[in-house]
Amino acid sequence: MATGKKLNGTLRKFIEKQPVFFVATADQTGRVNVSPKGLDTLRIEDDNRIVWLNLSGSGNETAAHVQATGRMTLMFCAFEGNPMILRVYGQAKTYHPRNAEWAxxxxxxxxxxxxxxxxxxxxxxxxxxxxxxVPEMDLRRSRGEEDLEPYYDELGSDGVKEYWQRRNVETIDGRPTGIFED
Known part of the structure; x- marks a missing residue:
């Protein structure tokens, strides 16, 4: 096991090769959330900063937890080639389409x-x-490109906001996610 305060070139290359990563967050109380993420939704800004685009889903736990504590862990696993697990710990901020930082x-x-x-x-x-x-596995396809993205595209902007209202306003523990307000 090796630890450090920042990424380096080797770790950056490892992250960039992974087709999936996992996000873990928690509030001070309540359930811990772990979510798999994929598609081309992650950018390494520098050795101390990662940004990632969160797409709509059935829950919105990550946003609520970050709003409450800021704590986030990203985990990357090698599913092919040399084995390795990389965990990146830090403090996160959430930006919504209404925020100046969004664009x-x-x-x-x-x-x-x-x-x-x-x-x-x-x-x-x-x-x-x-x-x-961690088992070695072959990637067959990205379901998001064929299933997830077209679904939300077809809903349109108003339909997505209606979906958020139904599914993304509160966590499973009943905490506000901030999807519509800070």
Whole structure:
């Protein structure tokens, strides 16, 4: 196991090769949330900062937890090649389409239906571990490009906001997510 305060070239290359990453957040009380993320939704800004685009989904736990505590962990696993697990710990901020920071941040990504938030993570710890317990697997396809994005594109802007109202206003613990207000 190796730890450090920031990314380096080797770790950056490792992150850029991974088709999926995992996001973990928690409030002071209540449930811990872990979510898989994919598509081309992550950018390494520098060795101390990662931004990622969060697309609409059935829940919105990450936004509420970041709003409450700011704590976030990203985890990357090698599913092919040499084994490795990389965890990136830090403090995150959430930016919504209503925020002034939204436009410059979302412009880093291709336009995607259902774009909901951009999370901006300032790294305070980086940790690697062996990852030999993670199976080797082949990537068959990205379901998001064929299933997720077209669904939200077809809903349109108003339909996405209606979906957020139904599904993304509160966490499973009943806490506000800030989807419509700070």
């Amino acid at each position: 410059p941040l979302v412009s880093k990504f291709a336009k995607m239906g259902g774009s909901r938030q951009v999370f901006d993570l300032t790294i305070d710890l980086v940790q690697t571990s062996c990852g030999t317990g």
